[in-house]
Amino acid sequence: xxxxxxxTLSIIKPDACNRNLNGEIISRFEKAGLYIRTMRxxxxxxxxxxxxYAVHKERPFFDELVxxxxxxxxxxxxxxxxxxxxxxxxxxxxxxxxxxxxGTIRHDLALSIGENSVHGSDSLENAKIEIxxxxxxx
Ligand code: CMP
Numbered sequence: 001x002x003x004x005x006x007x008t009l010s011i012i013k014p015d016a017c018n019r020n021l022n023g024e025i026i027s028r029f030e031k032a033g034l035y036i037r038t039m040r041x042x043x044x045x046x047x048x049x050x051x052x053y054a055v056h057k058e059r060p061f062f063d064e065l066v067x068x069x070x071x072x073x074x075x076x077x078x079x080x081x082x083x084x085x086x087x088x089x090x091x092x093x094x095x096x097x098x099x100x101x102x103g104t105i106r107h108d109l110a111l112s113i114g115e116n117s118v119h120g121s122d123s124l125e126n127a128k129i130e131i132x133x134x135x136x137x138x
Contacts, residue, residue: 003082007037008121009130010079010088014072015115017041022075025105025118032091034079038135043073052133061114068114076134085127088120 012025026036044052049069056062079088093104097116100107110117121127131138 005080005082006084006124006127007078007080007131008084008088008124008127009119009134010077011119012075012077013115013117013119014068014074015111016109016117017073017075019109021109021117024109026075026077028091028105029077029079029088032081032087034081034084034087034091036077037080038078038138039075040077040134041073041075044070046070052130064114078131078135078138085121085124089122092118092120 010029012022016022016025029036046066049066050057053062053065053069056065059065081087091105093100093106095106095116096113097106097110098113100110102108105118106116121130
């Protein structure tokens with residue numbers, strides 16, 4: 001069966017931008033067959049980060065997450081390819097870099113569960129919501 005063409009949202013987080021790892025991360029997406037369809041570097045406001053991560057509002061780490069994500073610029077991208085949502089999550093690895101498989105972005109590059117270098121949509125449904133959040137014109 002041919003994999004379905006999908007779009008997913010990817011964010012390169014402040015820790016990776018600050019360490020000059022944008023090219024390294026983007027090249028992993030491209031080598032895996034994911035195409036960048038939209039891309040923008042932006043310093044999120046606290047309000048934007050709060051709105052984007054609203055599903056985590058009740059979590060104990062919410063304030064830390066929002067402060068961190070609005071601490072420095074991030075790179076926001078739409079990635080497209082066959083099975084893009086799952087493929088992106090496979091490339092990223094587990095949320096906590098300590099649990100991430102060898103060769104994944106988080107295993108190789110991330111610093112901690114908070115400073116975990118990348119965000120990626122966790123389902124096709126959320127990908128649509130997250131893409132519309134940052135790229136409403138698409
Ligand atoms: P992300 O995929 O961007 O989605 C939510 C983020 O919350 C997650 O990556 C982590 O960076 C962050 N997060 C999850 N658990 C914790 C935690 N225990 N402490 C700090 N941040 C966390």
